[in-house]
């Protein structure tokens with residue numbers, strides 16, 4: 492791209508975004524280069540880059556495409572040698588220094604060698620992955636694969652809900668393998684891209700090339716494999732690729748949003764193949780993990796904005812309140828720092844509540860006692876009326892206590908309030924029930940599994 496084109500695009504951005512946004516966020520961008528479908532811009536700070544990526548990245552990309560450029564992604568890297576802000580000149584001199592940028596240094600080998608892989612995100616490394624109870628197994632398995640030693644389980648199948656770190660771990664494996672074993676051909680792509688390439692090969696009558704290419708890699712990683720469910724010819728091709736690589740003892744890593752057996756419209760033979768290796772589940776985050784992730788992010792931001800103060804308790808508050816997924820958590824913190832630095836204020840609890848009101852409202856747990864009673868009754872196959880009724884039979888009293896326990900855990904209701912919803916029981920009865928379950932949980936693994944499942948169902 493010439494700087495002239497960028498000049499024109501900037502004019503369009505100014506019209507679309509308004510003068511203020513334009514001069515704050517677009518004017519300081521310096522176009523660096525366009526290679527392999529990635530348009531690189533230099534930005535003054537990484538926060539700045541994050542902000543522009545989130546808010547305007549798509550606008551910019553679309554405008555670049557509509558001016559005829561093959562752009563798959565726009566990327567923002569921090570410009571280490573500060574440059575004087577440029578005027579929105581139509582023809583400015585080409586930027587002289589092209590310091591090797593982080594994104595460039597980390598570009599996947601796949602792209603360099605014309606493997607049809609997706610670009611790797613330079614931020615998704617093992618260093619930046621916070622390990623906690625919910626993800627420790629997945630992390631350990633990913634580390635093992637990243638060593639590039641003899642294949643000990645194939646495939647590695649990672650699954651879990653949105654935003655729990657599947658893609659992060661896969662990129663981390665690819666980064667690590669690239670530096671540890673540069674001799675290996677590592678291919679990372681999403682299942683959607685796999686399908687797209689396959690369809691393209693069908694259209695171009697180059698299926699043999701496609702097959703050859705995919706069978707020539709040493710490590711194949713396919714992200715979000717649930718995507719190919721129900722897409723018959725792609726599934727078929729995936730199955731053959733998969734088998735060919737396993738036969739050659741090449742490592743395969745797969746991710747999905749659920750366990751292999753639970754993916755609807757996926758062929759049985761594929762399901763059973765996927766279950767042959769190591770299937771690991773990324774559990775929903777717990778409080779400690781969320782706090783750890785927030786602390787890591789906050790440390791990065793603190794380096795970036797010297798002088799920005801974050802009051803004690805703010806991170807704890809966020810870890811407690813935003814339980815949905817890590818992406819939302821990160822977004823919240825980014826917005827908070829952006830806001831605080833714009834207004835030049837300390838990040839206090841008040842500021843946090845103002846700035847994040849919408850996110851906090853959306854992640855409020857809205858589980859009700861009635862829902863809990865209904866789900867628990869269903870799970871243990873008892874009548875809903877028995878939840879509040881007087882029966883003392885163990886087969887009924889125990890589920891009732893489970894419901895009491897969950898009501899205490901998942902709702903903000905007090906013990907007397909809970910008592911009222913359980914047929915007017917006394918608060919000491921509720922307390923006894925809660926304690927009983929806590930006690931049993933430690934020794935009764937069936938019960939603790941039940942509780943985990945119920946919690947997950949109720950919070951979904």
Ligand code: ADP
Nearest residue numbers: 619620621653654655656657658659784817818
């Ligand atoms: P998924 O692919 O499971 O939907 P991602 O890997 O895209 O989730 O993660 C979403 C965001 O959360 C990414 O920015 C990622 O870096 C971050 N993230 C998730 N888990 C962790 C973790 N354990 N430590 C640090 N960052 C994490």
Ligand code: MG
Nearest residue numbers: 657658659714
């Ligand atoms: Mg993902």
